[in-house]
Amino acid sequence: MYNLTIMAERAGATAYNEFSIPLTEAMMKLTSFLYRMARLSRDAEVISSGNPQKMARRVKNKVLGRTIVRRLFKW
Numbered sequence: 001m002y003n004l005t006i007m008a009e010r011a012g013a014t015a016y017n018e019f020s021i022p023l024t025e026a027m028m029k030l031t032s033f034l035y036r037m038a039r040l041s042r043d044a045e046v047i048s049s050g051n052p053q054k055m056a057r058r059v060k061n062k063v064l065g066r067t068i069v070r071r072l073f074k075w
Contacts (some may be wrong), residue, residue, distance in 0.1 A: 046058045 045050065046054045049055075
């Protein structure tokens with residue numbers, strides 16, 4: 001939070017508000033990329049474990065999560 005205050009002051013903000021600093025498109029793309037890499041890393045870790053129970057649970061949870069999200073945002 002301290003770094004956000006300094007950045008806000010340097011940007012000319014008069015009142016500190018942690019949500020007043022807009023995320024640039026590049027930062028959002030970087031964040032998205034890093035989360036995607038973390039998910040792929042976890043997939044690779046589960047597969048390399050060789051444990052079929054972990055693999056089945058991983059697949060089940062991915063399918064379940066995608067199904068729930070699709071139904072939530074279907075309207």
